[in-house]
Amino acid sequence: MPIIDVQHLRKTFVTSVRKEGRLGTLRSLIRPERREMVAVEDISFSIEQGESVAYLGPNGAGKSTTIKMLTGILEPSEGRIEVAGRVPHLNRKLSAYQIGVVFGQRSQLLFDLPVNDSYELFRYMYSIPWDRYRANLKAFAEVLEVEHLLKRTVRTLSLGQRMRCEILASLLHEPDILFLDEPTIGLDVVAKERIRAFIEQINREKGITLLLTTHDMQDIERLCQRTMIIDKGQLIYDGSLQRIREHYATERQIRVTYEEPWLAEAAALLFSDQQVKARVEERMLTLSYDQHAADTSDLLQTLITHTKPRDLTMQDENIDALISRIYREGLTHGEPPSRPEAQLEGAVR
Ligand SMILES: Nc1ncnc2c1ncn2[C@@H]1O[C@H](COP(=O)(O)OP(=O)(O)OP(=O)(O)O)[C@@H](O)[C@H]1O
Numbered sequence: 085m086p087i088i089d090v091q092h093l094r095k096t097f098v099t100s101v102r103k104e105g106r107l108g109t110l111r112s113l114i115r116p117e118r119r120e121m122v123a124v125e126d127i128s129f130s131i132e133q134g135e136s137v138a139y140l141g142p143n144g145a146g147k148s149t150t151i152k153m154l155t156g157i158l159e160p161s162e163g164r165i166e167v168a169g170r171v172p173h174l175n176r177k178l179s180a181y182q183i184g185v186v187f188g189q190r191s192q193l194l195f196d197l198p199v200n201d202s203y204e205l206f207r208y209m210y211s212i213p214w215d216r217y218r219a220n221l222k223a224f225a226e227v228l229e230v231e232h233l234l235k236r237t238v239r240t241l242s243l244g245q246r247m248r249c250e251i252l253a254s255l256l257h258e259p260d261i262l263f264l265d266e267p268t269i270g271l272d273v274v275a276k277e278r279i280r281a282f283i284e285q286i287n288r289e290k291g292i293t294l295l296l297t298t299h300d301m302q303d304i305e306r307l308c309q310r311t312m313i314i315d316k317g318q319l320i321y322d323g324s325l326q327r328i329r330e331h332y333a334t335e336r337q338i339r340v341t342y343e344e345p346w347l348a349e350a351a352a353l354l355f356s357d358q359q360v361k362a363r364v365e366e367r368m369l370t371l372s373y374d375q376h377a378a379d380t381s382d383l384l385q386t387l388i389t390h391t392k393p394r395d396l397t398m399q400d401e402n403i404d405a406l407i408s409r410i411y412r413e414g415l416t417h418g419e420p421p422s423r424p425e426a427q428l429e430g431a432v433r
Pocket of ligand 1: 098144147
């Protein structure tokens with residue numbers, strides 16, 4: 085049975101539209117014009133216990149709204165949500181026992197108090213027995229390397245230190261599900277890596293289900309077997325990142341190094357009348373092409389038969405570029421994976 089089950093979820097917000105000019109402002113005050121705004125439109129998915137899922141989408145796509153509904157902060161306008169067997173907004177308190185939440189841009193720790201004080205408050209709020217509280221605090225503080233920070237006032241911590249303390253706070257009550265909203269935002273590479281390693285560990289060792297929103301593709305490559313992409317409130321993809329690469333990465337580059345620059349120049353001439361862009365820099369020839377328009381094995385055959393490469397590497401469109409192209413253009417290129425697998429392994433639209 086899935087630990088998260090979402091069926092035909094919809095959320096609309098009613099906003100008042102302010103007219104331009106002084107007269108307009110006055111009219112808006114007297115008779116405000118209301119407009120319905122669809123933030124989430126008919127989304128369905130289910131997540132099994134222990135899965136690690138990325139929830140991606142451009143700004144304003146509806147990610148936070150979905151997470152707020154999953155955590156019971158917002159009530160859906162339509163549709164059904166079950167998280168760990170409960171409807172979150174109807175059982176907000178009980179649901180909270182099974183859910184941990186980390187917001188990269190908001191703190192759940194009290195800024196003017198020592199870290200430990202916030203943890204004790206959580207102990208009280210979640211009625212965590214003292215022995216479990218002490219054991220969890222000790223174990224997580226050790227792995228996250230925050231033991232020396234527990235007596236420090238939260239506002240004196242660096243962002244990386246605070247994020248490690250935030251993650252610890254979200255785990256003290258041993259939740260089954262962890263919602264992470266941009267957990268590595270603003271962190272340096274070392275701090276990001278530390279946090280990723282820890283999140284990966286709790287998912288693997290404790291079987292905690294992860295739902296992660298991020299704009300950082302490395303978070304996903306490292307942590308998530310499954311990626312869901314939402315755009316304009318609709319789920320447009322549900323499957324692996326690898327599958328996105330296989331189906332939608334169209335641009336590929338072959339980089340060939342030669343002993344001498346003139347050999348690279350000569351090799352470039354072989355591709356002058358094909359669907360391939362050849363660029364020479366010093367001893368390196370770079371061939372860029374659309375994989376649907378030119379055949380990689382033909383190009384390699386030509387290179388190896390007619391030239392003497394010293395070294396050769398191949399690179400597909402980088403995942404950041406690919407995802408931002410999907411945000412801009414949608415999933416338009418290539419055949420989407422078939423519907424029967426869609427829930428776990430393919431596109432949904
Ligand atoms: N309380 C609200 N009232 C009115 N509109 C809202 C409210 N909350 C969100 N929205 C609108 O709903 C849409 C989805 O917002 P949401 O915050 O879910 O996007 P997001 O995918 O999390 O974006 P980001 O990556 O920028 O955080 C946006 O157009 C937003 O302006």
